[in-house]
Amino acid sequence: MKTIKSIIAGCYLRLPHNANKIIFLTGAGFCLFPVITAPIALIMGLVYAQILKHPFPVYNHKATNFLLKISVVGLGFGMNITTALHAGKTGFFLTIGSILLVLVVGYLSGKLLKTDSKTSFLISAGTAICGGSAIAALSPAINAKEKQISVALGIVFVLNSVALFAFPVIGHAFNLSQTQFGMWCAIAIHDTSSVVGAASRYGAQALEIATTVKLARALWIVPLTFLSVLLFKGNRSKIQMPYFIGLFILALLANTYISSVHFLAPYVVYLSKIGLTLTLFLIGSDLSFSVLKNVGFKPLVQGLILWIMISIVSLWVVICLV
Template identity: 60%
Template sequence: MKTNSISKPYFIRINTTLQQVIFVLLLFLCLFPVISPPIALLLGLVVGNLSGHPFLHLNHKATNILLQVSVVGLGFGMNVHSAVSAGKEGFLFTIGSIIATITLGSLLGKWFKVQKKTSHLISCGTAICGGSAIAAIAPVIKSNEKETSVALGVIFILNSIALFVFPIIGHWLQLSQTDFGMWCAIAIHDTSSVVGAASKYGTEALQVATTVKLARALWIVPVALITAVVFKNKTGKVKIPYFIGLFILAMICNTYFSPVAIATPYLVSIAKIGLTVTLFLIGAGLNSSVLKSVGLLPLLQGVLLWISIAVGTLVAIMSFS
């Protein structure tokens, strides 16, 4: 009888049934508070590279839906007035950092001779909101699967590092909750890692980071429209992040409707579990084949761009706080 073994180059080769059992058990473990977002990401990375992700074909869709639902759930734990205050404070940082990041990314891409579309996707992913920005910009510039995959690979690798590194640096520099939340929102690519890092730092940091990051995500639309002009594409469709509207509605409900406020602790707890599961799935999707497909030059572009925006933003925040 033929054994259904895993043909991909994972470190441990096991039959499909055992692979699925291990994966589901670890996924179930992420439903409990003992597993923090960074640990969930690490578990995903370990299982994804040791035994593999048995449901990889569903991963992108699952993480996308889970992340959006979780972010909306977090909105039920936030106050409109505090969110507006945080959004106003981060507005100038957002505009300046987006322009600087895309400009510097373009220069680095030319310097390293990275393919133009890949370079632009990496720049937009770093400037706005990681994978969501890449997913929105890719059809506008008509990038092929490899160009999009390389850009996503770069962003996801750096996201994973940021989730662990940023809280350590924040505590080392003794950043306030507000300053750390602002830094996370601007300098970490993907919303999942922004929320994960900020939640580990504190409640106020989480509120600031989530609000500023989602306000930043709205810049996908103007950046995509400008991109369409630059790449001379009149037919490219822009994916608008509609779930941000639901996030705002959740905040309004929590602020002005007391019956909703009673359920807030439960909704926020469920949302945080959803975020933890999302990070586990993202980690599980980063197997060795994804890492190898990225290539050295696009990774160098992404790393230098990310370090530049992270350091520049941190200096600006500490100077003006």
């Protein structure tokens, strides 16, 4: 391992000034072409992160957050309100049951492993609702420290990366329908970007269902944030609302009822998918080995327990009921 690190370090020192910026921007540029799929973009980012230093570490999280939200809103122009309402209705009770199950098991496993309480809560909330978005919304409300936030985000993004590749393979192995796979993705994969990435590989209907159910699930950030303020005696003024979900609904309504939108809708959806591919590249580019090393054993075990549990339980439920 030391030999590999020394070789990488030697190569890095020999690179021309600002070469890492050029390579990073070139990789991001490749993501604008449709030949680069979501998994490939993620792999590109991960490879970059292990070899070179991120040239824009301060702006990466902000760019990822903004790009994800605007891309998800754009996907709304490719969906119909009737299908969305049906998917949301079907996934409502699954959402409530899975959130409660993850939060309870997360609390118990955190106590058993003696994980820091705020870190444990952020991991549980990220698994229960919508990954990095939930962690970002809850962190200021419970006055979480930078270390606690980075550990929770690191675990969520690592498991998201695995899910992006594993879920489509498992879905085909179990011969899941588009509806079943979309529902399973929305419940069992943490972050919206990986949900969309995995579902888009499975099919258009799976993507529509997964996006709708996942965003409906993300609304639970609001009551959970208020609850977390009470539990951790946090600051109510720091509560963040997921306003982009409202914009997604407006886009969905516009595509359903305004005929003039239909001409532009396919182009907006196309650009949104490219935006999500670029988002996964940015996420991967920030997951260096040092980030993974700082996660810690106990929080990682807790994250794995929760993710494997909800993946198996939700898969069983969608096979039996959906």
